[in-house]
Amino acid sequence: MTASPPAGLAAEVRRRLLPWFARRARALPWRRRRTPYTAWVAEMMLQQTRVDQALPYYRRWLRRFPSVRALAAADLQAVLKAWEGLGYYARARNMHAAARRVTSDLRGRWPVTAAEWAALPGVGPYTAAALASLLHNEPVAVLDGNVARVLCRLRAAPLNPRSGAARRTLRAWADELLPADRAGAHNEAMMELGALVCRPRRPGCGVCPLRTVCAGFASGDPHAYPAAPPRKKLPHLTVGAAVLRDRRGRVLITQRRTEDMLGGLWEFPGGKREPGETMEQCIARELREELGISRSGTPTAISPSNSTRTPRGCGAAGRVACIARISRGSRRTGCACIPSPRRTCSCSTRCAVAPKKQHDPAAVAARGGRERRLQTLRRGFARGSENIRVLQRRS
Numbered sequence: 001m002t003a004s005p006p007a008g009l010a011a012e013v014r015r016r017l018l019p020w021f022a023r024r025a026r027a028l029p030w031r032r033r034r035t036p037y038t039a040w041v042a043e044m045m046l047q048q049t050r051v052d053q054a055l056p057y058y059r060r061w062l063r064r065f066p067s068v069r070a071l072a073a074a075d076l077q078a079v080l081k082a083w084e085g086l087g088y089y090a091r092a093r094n095m096h097a098a099a100r101r102v103t104s105d106l107r108g109r110w111p112v113t114a115a116e117w118a119a120l121p122g123v124g125p126y127t128a129a130a131l132a133s134l135l136h137n138e139p140v141a142v143l144d145g146n147v148a149r150v151l152c153r154l155r156a157a158p159l160n161p162r163s164g165a166a167r168r169t170l171r172a173w174a175d176e177l178l179p180a181d182r183a184g185a186h187n188e189a190m191m192e193l194g195a196l197v198c199r200p201r202r203p204g205c206g207v208c209p210l211r212t213v214c215a216g217f218a219s220g221d222p223h224a225y226p227a228a229p230p231r232k233k234l235p236h237l238t239v240g241a242a243v244l245r246d247r248r249g250r251v252l253i254t255q256r257r258t259e260d261m262l263g264g265l266w267e268f269p270g271g272k273r274e275p276g277e278t279m280e281q282c283i284a285r286e287l288r289e290e291l292g293i294s295r296s297g298t299p300t301a302i303s304p305s306n307s308t309r310t311p312r313g314c315g316a317a318g319r320v321a322c323i324a325r326i327s328r329g330s331r332r333t334g335c336a337c338i339p340s341p342r343r344t345c346s347c348s349t350r351c352a353v354a355p356k357k358q359h360d361p362a363a364v365a366a367r368g369g370r371e372r373r374l375q376t377l378r379r380g381f382a383r384g385s386e387n388i389r390v391l392q393r394r395s
C-alpha cells in the first residue's frame with residue numbers, strides 16, 4: 001500500500017523545485033519563443049515522443065508551417081509528409097483539423113482555458129492542462145508519464161499509472177503540490193525533473209532537489225515505484241503484399257483509410273494472411289476484396305513475397321514493411337520503386353530492401369524529385385477506387 005506522505009511535502013516540493021528548474025531547465029526552442037501556436041505544436045509533438053526525437057521535427061515544422069494560418073491552408077498530404085517518421089499520424093491529422101477550426105470557427109482566437117483547449121481535435125486532458133498552465137498560468141496540474149513516476153516515487157507508491165483508479169489518485173496528489181500562482185512553471189519543472197533526473201531506469205537521486213523529502217529514495221529502492229504494468233503480448237502477424245506493375249512500369253500503391261492505424265499513408269496492396277491460406281491466396285484475396293482486382297497485374301519479373309514479423313520487427317511502418325521485393329530469377333533485387341537497395345533489412349527474412357524510408361512510396365516519390373511523382377489514377381489498374389494512386393516511374 002502507499003506510504004504516508006512526508007510532513008510538509010507540498011511546501012518542500014514547491015520550495016525546492018522551482019529554483020532547481022531555474023538553474024537546470026533545458027534551453028528548448030519552444031521555451032525561448034512561446035506563443036499559443038508554438039506551444040501547441042510542441043505539446044502535440046511531445047505526446048508519445050521524446051524531446052530529442054521531436055526537436056528536428058519541430059524546427060522543420062515551423063519552417064514549413066510558420067503560423068496556424070499556413071498550417072490550415074496546407075494540403076493534408078503535405079502535413080502528413082512533414083510529420084513522416086514521427087509516428088502516431090492521427091496527431092498530424094488532428095493538428096490540421098484543429099488549425100482549420102482555429103482559423104475559421106474561432107476566427108484566429110486561440111483557446112485560453114484547459115476546457116477550451118480540450119475542445120480542439122487531438123488535445124486530451126494532459127495537453128490541455130499543459131497549454132492552459134504554460135500560456136495562462138491556469139492552476140491545473142499536468143499528469144504525464146514523467147510526472148506520474150515522480151509522484152509515485154515521492155510517496156513510495158507502487159501504483160500502476162495506467163489504471164484508472166491510480167490516475168485519479170495521482171491527479172489528486174498532483175493538485176496538492178501545485179502552487180496556484182506558479183502553475184505553469186511548476187508543471188514544466190515536474191516534467192523536466194521526470195525527464196532529466198527521476199528517469200525510469202536510472203533515477204539520479206544524488207542530484208535530485210527532492211531527495212530529502214522523497215519516500216522512494218528513503219526506501220533505498222526508488223526503482224520499485226511505480227509498479228510495472230502487466231506486459232501485453234506482442235501480436236505476431238503474417239502479412240503479404242503485391243507489387244503490381246503495368247506495362248509502362250508504373251507501380252500500384254494504395255492509400256490507407258484515414259480512420260485506420262497509419263491512416264492516410266501509402267502502401268503496397270495486401271493484408272494479413274488468414275489461417276490455412278498460402279501467401280499467394282492471401283494476396284489474391286486482399287487484391288480482390290480491397291481493390292476489386294482479380295489478376296495480379298503484370299506477372300513478369302515480379303513475385304509477391306512475404307515476411308513474418310512482429311510490428312516492432314524492423315521499425316518499418318505497418319504492414320507495408322519488408323514485404324515487397326522483386327525477384328529476378330533467384331536474386332532479390334529490391335523494392336519496385338527502388339532500383340538499387342542501399343541497405344539491408346533487419347527483419348527476420350532479411351529481404352534486401354531498406355526497412356523504413358525506402359519502403360514508403362510517398363517518401364520515395366518525394367526523394368525521386370523530377371523523375372518520379374504521385375498522381376491520381378482514375379483508370380488503369382482494374383476497377384479503381386478513388387484512393388488508388390500510382391508511383392510514376394519514368395526511368
Ligand code: SF4
Pocket residue numbers: 150153154197198199203204205206208209210211212214215216217222
Ligand atoms: S529522490 Fe530519486 S526517486 Fe525521489 S524524486 Fe528524486 S530522483 Fe526520483
